[in-house]
Amino acid sequence: MCFITDFIKAHTRTERHHLVADQRAKLNGWAPGTYxxxxxxCDEEFIGGERAIFCADCAYGTKEHP
Ligand SMILES: [Zn+2]
Structure with missing residues (x-):
């Protein structure tokens, strides 16, 4: 019963991805932010605006396809 521990674990798990907030301007479903x-x-996790539905790379069309 330790909510603080769960909170820290959740954040540690997020940071493990080394996600970096993209600072490009709002465009095509992308918006900068801290969410x-x-x-x-592309189904990849990203840090962006509360209402962003696409990562910056997809919104800007610069996503590299293998
Ligand atoms: Zn994407």
């Missing part, structure tokens, strides 16, 4: 979300296009 941890998942891209509807």
């Amino acid at each position: 941890h979300s998942r891209c509807f296009s």
Whole structure:
């Protein structure tokens, strides 16, 4: 029964991805911010605006496809 521990674990798990907040301007479903979300296009996690549905790379069309 330790909510603090769970909170720290959640944040530690997030930081393990080494996600970096993209600072590009709002565009096509992307918006800069501090929310941890998942891209509807490439399904990768990203840090962006509360209402962002795409990562910056997908919104800007610069996502590299293997
Ligand atoms: Zn994406």
